[in-house]
Amino acid sequence: MPDTAVEVKKVTVYKENQKVLDNVDFKIKEGESYAIIGPNGGGKSILLKVILGLIKPDFGTVEIYGEEPKKNRYLLGYVPQFHTFDFKYPITVSEMVLTGRLGHIGGLRKKYSASDYELVDEALESLGISELSSRSISEISGGEQQRAIIARAIVGKPKILLLDEPTVYVDSPTEDKFHDILMDLHKKMTIVLVTHDIGVLSSNIDIIACLNKKLYTHNNNEITDDMLLSAYKCPVDLIAHGLAHRVLEKH
Numbered sequence: 001m002p003d004t005a006v007e008v009k010k011v012t013v014y015k016e017n018q019k020v021l022d023n024v025d026f027k028i029k030e031g032e033s034y035a036i037i038g039p040n041g042g043g044k045s046i047l048l049k050v051i052l053g054l055i056k057p058d059f060g061t062v063e064i065y066g067e068e069p070k071k072n073r074y075l076l077g078y079v080p081q082f083h084t085f086d087f088k089y090p091i092t093v094s095e096m097v098l099t100g101r102l103g104h105i106g107g108l109r110k111k112y113s114a115s116d117y118e119l120v121d122e123a124l125e126s127l128g129i130s131e132l133s134s135r136s137i138s139e140i141s142g143g144e145q146q147r148a149i150i151a152r153a154i155v156g157k158p159k160i161l162l163l164d165e166p167t168v169y170v171d172s173p174t175e176d177k178f179h180d181i182l183m184d185l186h187k188k189m190t191i192v193l194v195t196h197d198i199g200v201l202s203s204n205i206d207i208i209a210c211l212n213k214k215l216y217t218h219n220n221n222e223i224t225d226d227m228l229l230s231a232y233k234c235p236v237d238l239i240a241h242g243l244a245h246r247v248l249e250k251h
């Protein structure tokens with residue numbers, strides 16, 4: 001298997017005649033943790049969907065371990081934005097996590113096997129929520145729901161985990177624990193993280209990029225003034241815990 005996990009080659013995407021990604025070009029090596037920050041509407045969620053193969057670029061290509069995303073989709077785990085989940089749905093935490101195995105039960109079987117249930121137990125344990133397995137998803141806290149979503153994404157044993165704003169709705173003490181969880185997952189898989197929250201971007205993130213239609217990065221974990229100025233189009237100072245950015249000067 002090639003050691004480049006994700007390769008985004010000169011990708012341009014239009015939505016309603018507007019360019020939302022402009023010639024975005026980068027590689028993520030196997031085992032790297034890659035964070036993408038940027039202003040609202042900058043194209044972060046679209047980029048994740050392009051990597052997942054859910055949106056086909058108008059120009060350019062994406063490769064997951066050298067193949068088009070559709071072919072290697074099973075290597076990807078996806079944690080969508082929290083608000084896309086309906087937590088009023090009457091199922092337990094383990095039933096919700098089990099749905100993450102759906103894409104992996106192929107052929108005529110179409111039934112979960114004992115190993116699917118074992119993988120659910122393993123995922124719940126790695127997220128520290130084993131004791132919640134038989135609780136209803138509507139009756140656990142927001143931070144616990146967030147972990148359940150991540151457990152659902154990793155139960156398919158992905159090699160690459162894509163997370164879209166995983167700390168939204170998570171308070172600061174929970175966020176500290178979330179950070180540990182993220183670093184633990186990073187030992188096992190490549191991480192691609194979209195976030196507004198600079199608190200998550202510790203020194204453990206390998207590469208940080210700013211996205212506002214175009215992608216700006218120095219291929220290291222520094223956020224420099226020129227990256228911010230290019231992406232946010234105004235002088236900004238990123239601050240931790242929730243706020244996307246603080247504008248320093250009138251713009």
Ligand SMILES: Nc1ncnc2c1ncn2[C@@H]1O[C@H](COP(=O)(O)OP(=O)(O)OP(=O)(O)O)[C@@H](O)[C@H]1O
Nearest residue numbers: 015016020038039040041042043044045046047196
């Ligand atoms: N289905 C769609 N049809 C038309 N425009 C869309 C569609 N989806 C997204 N867009 C537009 O594409 C741009 C990028 O959207 P995207 O959701 O990727 O931004 P984002 O960086 O994830 O923003 P946020 O930080 O607010 O979540 C936005 O201007 C958005 O309005």
